[in-house]
Structure formats: structure tokens, C-alpha cells
Amino acid sequence: MQILRRAEEARAFSRSCKREARRVALVPTMGYLHEGHLSLIRVAKSSASSVMVSLFVNPTQFAPGEDLDRYPRDFERDSALCRQEGVDVLFAPEATEIYPDGFSTKVSVQGPLTEGLCGARRPGHFDGVATVVAKLFTICEPDLAVFGQKDAQQAAVVGRMVRDLNLPVEIAVEPIVREADGLAMSSRNVYLSPEERTQAPVLKMALDTAQRLVLAGERDASALLREVKGVLASAPLAKVDYAEIVDTVTMEPVQILGKEALLALAVFFGATRLIDNAILKQAAKQ
Ligand code: PAF
Numbered sequence: 660m661q662i663l664r665r666a667e668e669a670r671a672f673s674r675s676c677k678r679e680a681r682r683v684a685l686v687p688t689m690g691y692l693h694e695g696h697l698s699l700i701r702v703a704k705s706s707a708s709s710v711m712v713s714l715f716v717n718p719t720q721f722a723p724g725e726d727l728d729r730y731p732r733d734f735e736r737d738s739a740l741c742r743q744e745g746v747d748v749l750f751a752p753e754a755t756e757i758y759p760d761g762f763s764t765k766v767s768v769q770g771p772l773t774e775g776l777c778g779a780r781r782p783g784h785f786d787g788v789a790t791v792v793a794k795l796f797t798i799c800e801p802d803l804a805v806f807g808q809k810d811a812q813q814a815a816v817v818g819r820m821v822r823d824l825n826l827p828v829e830i831a832v833e834p835i836v837r838e839a840d841g842l843a844m845s846s847r848n849v850y851l852s853p854e855e856r857t858q859a860p861v862l863k864m865a866l867d868t869a870q871r872l873v874l875a876g877e878r879d880a881s882a883l884l885r886e887v888k889g890v891l892a893s894a895p896l897a898k899v900d901y902a903e904i905v906d907t908v909t910m911e912p913v914q915i916l917g918k919e920a921l922l923a924l925a926v927f928f929g930a931t932r933l934i935d936n937a938i939l940k941q942a943a944k945q
Contacts, residue, residue, distance in 0.1 A: 660742045662749045666798045669750045673800045682707040685801035690714040691731040691846035692740050695836040699805040700744045702833050711799050712741050714751040720787030731849050766790045768816045771911045776812050776923050785816050804828050809835045809843050811936045843935045855928035861894035862924050866937040869922050873939045878916045880904040900925035
């Protein structure tokens with residue numbers, strides 16, 4: 660596995676693959692890899708002959724006061740995991756490589772897609788994501804890029820950016836990977852105290868409750884959210900940032916559920932903010 664630090668090296672690698680008619684897949688990450696990331700890498704491996712993983716803790720997607728400085732990092736472990744998974748290139752640039760002096764461009768996906776959920780709570784977050792992902796795409800020139808469903812709004816934003824800008828990359832969005840007790844895997848889970856960690860699976864319990872109610876015929880989003888908040892309140896350390904039911908494509912609030920809708924949660928445990936979601940589906944007609 661090659662570890663590349665420079666954008667031009669990453670692009671040269673990708674172009675050399677293309678010359679040999681090899682399909683290139685990119686898995687963008689901020690490192691501190693867990694099974695969720697590894698599942699994305701495995702999808703990339705099974706769909707392309709060359710796999711690039713980017714590891715870059717992107718400063719522009721953290722709002723002032725967020726956890727940029729303490730975001731967990733372990734380059735040695737991350738590179739060992741990538742090597743084990745058969746990754747061809749780990750692209751791990753310095754911040755100055757991505758944002759050189761005088762950097763003054765922003766990619767901004769606007770409108771309802773970024774106005775609610777995390778877009779409302781984390782000002783500038785999705786501009787930072789869209790800008791860095793656009794850069795990673797133009798640097799690595801992947802045929803395919805793989806993202807996780809856990810960041811459902813991020814995946815929707817990236818998909819919209821790709822469509823709007825005609826970027827020549829296919830986007831795959833892969834299922835959430837969970838711990839045995841249901842907690843969605845996240846690099847931020849390491850912040851949780853033992854007591855918070857014990858209570859954190861309440862997010863999955865709330866998602867499951869909503870899915871059960873939908874299968875039992877409930878269609879009213881307010882009624883579902885009342886139940887969801889009730890479950891979340893059973894964990895004394897959980898402070899709800901948002902619990903919303905939105906359209907899976909536009910991310911706009913839904914009042915009455917159709918065939919499917921996204922239930923998205925953001926919940927604080929102390930200073931740690933966890934997100935999780937589920938696509939609520941009606942039972943298939945017999
Ligand atoms: O999901 C993440 O880890 C980040 O938001 C991403 C897509 C790597 C952009 O920095």
C-alpha cells in the first residue's frame with residue numbers, strides 16, 4: 660500500500676489506473692477507522708480494481724467550538740487497517756495541501772437539503788463537507804465513491820453536488836454498521852464515558868420503536884416522534900438535539916408518512932453528539 664501526501668501523487672496514481680482500464684474507488688474518511696469504515700472499504704474492493712482511502716480531518720466542516728482539536732487520530736492503526744484490507748493508496752494530505760494559503764473557494768449545496776437537521780445545528784458544516792469532497796473527487800478522480808448511510812444528510816448532499824455539477828463519479832451509500840447492542844459505529848463513540856456508553860443504544864431503541872409503530876399502521880409523524888422522544892427520555896443522560904422525520908431525498912419534514920421516510924436523530928451525551936437514523940418503511944403489500 661502506498662501512503663501519499665500530495666494531491667498530484669494521488670491524481671497520478673488514479674490516472675495510471677485508468678490507463679490500465681482499472682476502475683478506481685475512493686472511500687473518503689477522517690480516520691480513526693472502525694468496522695463501519697472497513698465495510699465501506701470492502702464494498703469499494705468488491706466494485707473496483709483499485710481502492711483509494713483518503714484520511715483527512717477536514718477543519719472546514721467543524722464549526723467554532725466543535726471537536727476539531729480533540730477529534731481522535733491514530734495514523735499507525737489506520738494505515739495498518741487499510742493495509743490489511745488490501746487498500747492500494749492511503750491519501751493522507753496535510754491541511755496545507757488541501758487548503759493552501761489564500762484558499763478562497765467554497766462549494767455550497769443550498770436550499771432545504773442543507774437547511775434542516777445537522778445543517779441547522781452545525782452552521783457551515785455541509786459547505787465544509789461539499790468543498791472537501793469536491794476536492795477529493797477532483798484530486799483522486801474516482802469512478803466510484805463510497806459513503807455511509809449513518810451520515811444520511813451528508814450522503815444526500817454529496818449526491819446532489821455530484822448531480823448538480825455533473826461530476827463523473829458514481830456514489831454508493833452503504834448501510835449503518837452497529838455494535839452488538841445497537842449503537843451505530845462512530846469515531847466519536849470513544850468520547851463516551853462508561854455510563855454514557857451504556858445508555859447510548861437508546862438511539863437504536865427509539866428507531867426500532869418507530870419502525871414497529873409504522874409496521875403497526877402509524878402514519879402520523881408527530882405521533883411517531885412523541886413515542887421516539889419518550890424512548891430517548893428513558894436514558895437520563897440523553898439530551899435530544901433533534902428527532903425528525905424527513906423525506907429521504909429532499910430532507911424536508913414529512914407530516915404523514917408515505918411508502919418510506921427517514922427518521923433522523925441527533926442526541927447529546929454530555930459534550931458528545933451522536934447521530935443515527937433509519938428509513939422507516941411500511942410493510943410490503945401481500
Ligand atoms: O464522513 C466523513 O468522515 C467526512 O465528513 C468526509 C466525507 C470524509 C469529509 O470530510
